[in-house]
Amino acid sequence: MWTRRPIGDRGIGSFYYLAHGRNEAAFPDADVLWAVVGAVVLISIVVxxxxxxxxxxxxxxxxG
Known part of the structure; x- marks a missing residue:
């Protein structure tokens, strides 16, 4: 009845867009952004x- 849909594309997309933005402009706290995105994706996977x-x-x- 229920089919599985991959939800990992959103997490990978977050990393992709952050990397793309990082290449387009300078962010003074890029390390903090990477850490926040990584933590949010990890928490999302666990939840x-x-x-x-x-x-x-x-x-x-x-x-039923």
Whole structure:
């Protein structure tokens, strides 16, 4: 019933756009930006990993 959709493209996109912006302009705190983007992507992976199975089970129980 439910199909998996890759959500990693958003995290990879964040790194891509940061790298692109970094090449186009000078950012005084580029290291901080890399750290923030990395932390947000890592936290997102953990949260999605923890909540995906319970959320799908809840949706399946509600639909079925």
């Amino acid at each position: 999605h990993g923890i909540t995906a199975t319970p959320a799908v089970r809840w949706l399946e129980a509600r639909a």
